Every structure is written in structure tokens, then in C-alpha cells.
Amino acid sequence: xxxxPRQIIPLIVLFALxxxxxxxxxxIFVPASFGxxxxxxxxxxxxxxxxEIKYAGAEVCSDCHYEISDLKAGxxxxxxxxxxxxxxxxxxxxSPDENLxxxxxxxxxxxxxxxxxxxxPSGFPQILPEQHNPGKAxxxxxxxxxxxxxxxxxxxxxxxxxxxxxxxxxxHTTLPCxxxxxxxxxxxxxxxxxxxxxxxSRETCAACHAKDAKSxxxxxxxxxxxxxxxxxxxxxxxxxxxxxx
Amino acid sequence: MKTKMxxxxxxxxxxxxxxxxxxxxxxxxxxxxxxxxAAQEKDQYNPSEHNYAMAIDIHKCIGxxxxxEACKKENNVxxxxxxxxxxxxxxVIPEDGDTYVDSPNGGMDGFPELSKDMKVLRTFFVxxxxxxxxxxxxVQVCPVxxxxxSPDGVVLVDPKYCVGCRYCIxxxxxxxxxxHPVKKVAEKCTFCYHRITKGLLPAxxxxxxxxxxxxxxxxxxSSPLRRFFHFMDISVLKPWMNTKPKVYxxxxxxxVK
Numbered sequence: 001x002x003x004x005p006r007q008i009i010p011l012i013v014l015f016a017l018x019x020x021x022x023x024x025x026x027x028i029f030v031p032a033s034f035g036x037x038x039x040x041x042x043x044x045x046x047x048x049x050x051x052e053i054k055y056a057g058a059e060v061c062s063d064c065h066y067e068i069s070d071l072k073a074g075x076x077x078x079x080x081x082x083x084x085x086x087x088x089x090x091x092x093x094x095s096p097d098e099n100l101x102x103x104x105x106x107x108x109x110x111x112x113x114x115x116x117x118x119x120x121p122s123g124f125p126q127i128l129p130e131q132h133n134p135g136k137a138x139x140x141x142x143x144x145x146x147x148x149x150x151x152x153x154x155x156x157x158x159x160x161x162x163x164x165x166x167x168x169x170x171x172h173t174t175l176p177c178x179x180x181x182x183x184x185x186x187x188x189x190x191x192x193x194x195x196x197x198x199x200x201s202r203e204t205c206a207a208c209h210a211k212d213a214k215s216x217x218x219x220x221x222x223x224x225x226x227x228x229x230x231x232x233x234x235x236x237x238x239x240x241x242x243x244x245x
Numbered sequence: 246m247k248t249k250m251x252x253x254x255x256x257x258x259x260x261x262x263x264x265x266x267x268x269x270x271x272x273x274x275x276x277x278x279x280x281x282x283a284a285q286e287k288d289q290y291n292p293s294e295h296n297y298a299m300a301i302d303i304h305k306c307i308g309x310x311x312x313x314e315a316c317k318k319e320n321n322v323x324x325x326x327x328x329x330x331x332x333x334x335x336x337v338i339p340e341d342g343d344t345y346v347d348s349p350n351g352g353m354d355g356f357p358e359l360s361k362d363m364k365v366l367r368t369f370f371v372x373x374x375x376x377x378x379x380x381x382x383x384v385q386v387c388p389v390x391x392x393x394x395s396p397d398g399v400v401l402v403d404p405k406y407c408v409g410c411r412y413c414i415x416x417x418x419x420x421x422x423x424x425h426p427v428k429k430v431a432e433k434c435t436f437c438y439h440r441i442t443k444g445l446l447p448a449x450x451x452x453x454x455x456x457x458x459x460x461x462x463x464x465x466x467s468s469p470l471r472r473f474f475h476f477m478d479i480s481v482l483k484p485w486m487n488t489k490p491k492v493y494x495x496x497x498x499x500x501v502k
Contacts, residue, residue, distance in 0.1 A: 010275055040393035044403035045292065048395075051439035054319045055448045077454075084311050084452040088318050113309040117356055119335050119368040120307045124455070165327075 054088040057081075061089075064096070068145050075146035076125075085109065085144065110138040122162040123191075152188045159191065163240050170241040180204055180239065206234040290442050292396040296463040297436055298491040299450070300473045303501075305457035308333050308370035310352040312449035312458065317353075317439060319448035326350045328423045330375035330434040336500060340364040345499045362411055365433050371501050372458065374449070375400060375421035375434035376482060376490030383413035383422065383433075392431065398463070398491065399438055404430045418486045436460070463491075 004012075036042035058081045062069035065082075072078055083089055087102040104110075107129065116126040133141070141150055154175045157164030167173055177183070186194035199205070202224060206217040210224040227238060238244050298440070316331045317324060326349075333352030337345040337359060345363075349356065352370070359365065380491050384400060391407035394400050402413075407430040414422045414431060422433045437447035441457050450460040452484075461468030470493075473479075477495030484490075485502060494501065 034390070037396060038393055039390040041390075041403050041406055044406065045395055045400065047403075047405070048401050048435060049290070049442040051320075053440055053443070053445065055315060055440075055445075055451050057445050057451060079456055080454040081452050083315070084454050088315070088448075094262075112311075112355065113307055115355070117308060117368055118359065118365065119356070121304055121335070122367075124307055231339045 052090075054090050055083050056090040056093045058083070059140075060093050071143075072145045075148065077145065077147055104144075105139065106137050107135075110142075110144075116161060118162060118165075122160060124162055125159055127158075148189075156183075167240045171243060172240065199234075199239075202233055205239075289381050292442075294397075296398040297441060298377070298398070298461060298463050298470060298493065299374070299436070299447075299478075300459040300461070300470055300493045300495060301477075302457045302459065302473070302477065303369055303371060303494060303496045303498075305455045306333070306370040306372055307455055307457075308335060308352055308356060309454065310355065311452045311454060312372060313351045313353045315448040315452040316434070319440075320432075320435070322432070323426055328426070328432075328476070330421075331372060334371045334373060334487060335368065336371055336498065337363065337368045338366045338498070338500055340366045367498070369495070369498065371494070372449075373419065373421075373482075374492060375417075376419055376488065376492045377434075377436065380487060382416040382418065382486075382488060386412045386416045387390065388412065395438070397441075399436050399441075400433070401435055401438060402433060404428065404432075407431055418483050418488065419490075432487035 031041045031043065033042035034040070037045070058069075061082045069082075072080075083101075085104055089099075089101040091099040092101050111127070111129045114126055115175060116128050138144070142148075153159075155164075160177075167175075180199050182197040184194050184196070189198050205222045207213060208219055209222055211221050213219075213221070233239070268337055310333055313329065313332055316322060316329075320330060321328055322328055329351045331351075332348050334346050335352070335356050337347075339345065341364070343389070349352060358427045359368075377398065379394075379398070381392075381394060381400050384394055386411065387393075389406060389408055392400065392413055393403070408426060409423055409429040409431065411431070417433075420473045422431050424430070425432050437445070437449075440447060447458075451456045459469050459473050461470035463470065473495060474493070479493045479495060480497045480501075481490040481493060
């Protein structure tokens with residue numbers, strides 16, 4: 001102590017007090033787990049993983065409702081989770097008799113997915129609710145767990161509506177789809193398994209549009225040998241709306 | 246500071262000691278063999294073994310809004326039209342003019358019909374959510390360390406530590422965060438952290454009827470994301486922001502931002 005000037009000693013004490021106060025404040029204010037994993041409270045991770053689960057997941061449902069899940073597994077709704085329609089049902093799993101899940105009935109719920117919106121991918125089954133059996137509940141004809149309709153729709157537009165809508169306003173409106181597409185018998189019942197055929201060569205269009213074709217005179221003609229060189233017709237013309245640019 | 250210790254009788258003290266010793270002996274008996282200990286550790290969830298990500302197949306989205314509803318119900322998100330952890334946008338690209346994007350009530354109650362005089366070139370739905378960036382601007386700006394990237398690659402908010410300064414909401418280029426109107430803390434998509442750590446899927450992925458949302462672990466080769474990356478054209482939102490998002494879009498149009 002002899003070497004230290006007297007006036008420095010209170011300063012050392014003051015510094016020691018400030019540092020002690022800082023360390024004490026850190027001990028009090030910084031949570032215990034802060035900085036363990038990074039610049040955050042590590043316990044927050046545990047707390048985030050302990051929140052309440054409300055959607056039980058489709059696997060639990062099949063433990064009791066195995067008949068329905070077996071039926072659904074062979075249907076077009078096989079990949080639709082139970083809770084997509086029935087709502088959150090974790091409380092139903094905990095006490096099945098007390099908390100009954102939501103059961104959609106009537107005509108309001110199904111068009112949430114199956115009502116026609118042009119933005120939906122073509123090929124996804126859509127209906128116009130005001131035209132499709134108005135007033136009838138969907139469940140009178142379709143079992144939601146196996147929704148294949150009792151009568152497969154006759155018109156192609158039932159599934160290919162956006163294509164049908166476009167063809168409707170084009171010069172090709174009077175042509176049936178089968179004019180160009182060879183549709184095998186099973187395509188209506190198993191659309192993804194048995195595919196309809198698409199034209200593969202220029203001959204399909206040439207049947208009407210070639211110079212020597214036996215078709216009405218008002219149909220525009222081209223020289224099939226030279227027109228468009230070696231491109232396929234649909235590289236430039238959209239067959240469902242040929243006047244489009 | 247003086248703290249008053251409650252006075253304890255000798256009898257009470259001995260009683261408490263007895264309880265503690267017997268409790269300790271019981272727990273030691275459970276953890277007695279090291280094999281059971283190892284098994285317990287194996288069952289425990291280890292966050293550093295995972296790196297979660299999501300993929301979205303735009304060709305499959307039908308805009309039904311089930312994901313939006315499921316997210317709100319699972320995570321107690323306010324049910325009004327201005328707070329969303331995930332939402333569905335409808336893109337309408339006309340033959341001429343600017344791209345039109347709408348998302349009425351997040352797409353939860355369907356979409357209104359488009360005006361008849363709109364000449365639509367193409368139109369599709371785009372579900373959006375927090376992109377769980379590898380380089381998240383929201384984490385960088387948080388002044389208190391309340392938002393962070395977890396070891397399993399999920400960007401989370403610590404509600405007990407958040408001071409509600411809204412800086413992260415400003416910083417997010419995807420608009421994925423909101424301030425909870427009652428709790429006054431920032432909230433966002435957590436990939437349903439309480440579900441994925443228990444082996445369940447996030448609520449939006451669980452209810453998606455067309456499997457437009459794919460959830461997986463980038464550290465696992467068996468993840469469904471691998472198949473998606475193999476077959477789809479992958480893009481991310483706003484790649485020029487250098488945020489390195491981990492929500493990958495398949496079949497996204499150039500107009501999607």
C-alpha cells in the first residue's frame with residue numbers, strides 16, 4: 001500500500017464499487033440462460049416448444065375411426081387430413097365424449113375448396129355452386145370420405161373448366177374435345193391413371209386447315225408443307241383459343 | 246440488504262431434511278443404471294440435429310385458406326383481418342397493365358370474383374409466411390436479443406423478453422411479423438415449434454388438402470424436401486435482399502415477390 005498515492009485509494013474503492021454494482025446488476029437483470037446458445041435466452045426455446053397443441057394430426061384419428069380412415073385411404077380425399085374439414089381436434093383426442101369436433105353440413109363448406117375460382121389449377125374438380133344442383137346438401141350425393149360422384153360427369157368442362165371457358169369464346173367453340181383428343185373409356189372414372197391423348201403431329205390440324213382438306217370453305221387454309229417450317233402447330237397457335245396472339 | 250429468514254423449529258428442519266434425502270434417493274434409483282440414462286438422452290429432442298425448411302408448390306395451391314385458419318387457431322392469432330402468421334395471396338396478371346395482388350382476410354373466407362372487363366393472362370395463388378431466413382434482418386435489428394435463430398434453423402421470438410419496439414416488424418422484407426394487440430410483443434410464424442419438436446407437422450402443412458405445402462428437415466436425406474428440390478424449379482422471395490430464405494417456392498412466376 002505504501003507505493004500507492006493516498007488520493008488514488010478512494011478512486012480504487014469507487015471503481016471497485018462500480019464494478020461490483022455492475023456485476024451485481026448483471027446477475028439480477030440478465031436471465032440465467034441468456035447467452036448459453038447465442039444472444040438470447042436459451043430457456044425461451046424450451047418455452048416455445050411447450051405451447052398447447054390443438055391440431056392432433058391425422059394419424060391419431062385412425063386409431064378409433066379406422067373404418068372411415070380405410071374408406072378415405074382409397075378415395076380422392078386420401079391425402080386430405082381429417083382436421084382440414086373437422087377443425088382442431090386435439091381436445092377430442094383427450095376426452096372423446098365431451099369435445100365433439102365440428103362436422104360441416106349443408107352447402108357452405110365444400111365450395112371452400114371446390115367452388116370455381118379461375119386462379120385454381122385446372123384439373124382440380126370445381127363446380128359453380130349456383131348451378132350445381134342448387135339447394136341440395138353436398139352430402140346427399142357425395143360421401144365426403146369417398147367423394148367420387150355416383151354419376152361421373154359427362155362434360156369435359158366438369159374438370160377442365162378453364163380450358164372449356166377459353167374454347168367457348170374462340171372459333172373452335174363448336175368442336176367437341178374428341179375432335180383432337182382421343183379419350184379412352186376409363187379416363188372419366190380414373191382421370192390420372194388413364195390419360196386422354198394429346199395430338200402429336202401437324203396432321204391433326206392439317207385435317208381441317210390443309211389446302212386440300214375436305215372441310216367447310218370458311219376455315220382458314222395454309223400450305224402445310226411450308227407454313228411454320230418444322231414447328232408444331234401449337235408452338236405458335238393455342239388450339240383452345242387459336243385467334244389469341 | 247437484510248433478508249428475514251423464517252424461523253424454523255428443529256423438528257420441522259429434520260422433517261424437511263428427511264423428505265429431501267428420500268427424494269434424492271428415489272431419483273438416484275431411477276437414474277441408477279447408465280443405460281436408462283443413455284436411453285433417456287436418445288429420446289430427448291436435440292435441436293442441433295435439425296434444420297427445418299418449407300417448400301410451397303404453387304401449381305397445387307387452390308387458395309382454400311385452410312392453412313390460414315389452422316394457423317390462427319393453433320397459435321391463438323387474433324382473428325381480425327390484419328394479423329396473420331401465414332396468408333394466401335391471389336396474383337392476377339392481366340394482358341396489359343400491372344399485376345394485381347389481393348388477399349382479403351388473408352384468403353380465409355375465399356376470394357371475390359374478378360371484374361368482368363379484366364383481361365386475365367394468368368392467375369394463381371401464393372401462400373406466404375415467415376421465410377425463416379438464414380441471414381434474418383429482424384434478428385439483426387432486435388435491440389434486446391428477444392428474436393433469434395434457434396439451433397434447428399427456426400426464427401423465434403421470446404415473448405418474455407420482447408419490449409415491443411416494432412423494429413423487427415419494420416426490418417422484415419416479407420411483412421411476416423405483427424405486434425400482438427393485447428400482449429404488445431412481436432409475433433410471427435414459428436413453423437409451429439411446439440409441434441415440430443414433438444414430431445408433428447406444422448398446422449398449415451397438416452391441413453393443406455392438396456399438399457401444396459411441404460415441410461422437412463434439410464439435414465435429412467429422407468426429407469420430402471429432397472424430392473421437391475429434385476423435380477421442381479426452385480425460387481425464393483426477394484433473393485436480392487441477401488436474406489437467404491428457407492421457404493422455397495416451386496413453379497413461382499417471375500411476378501411473385
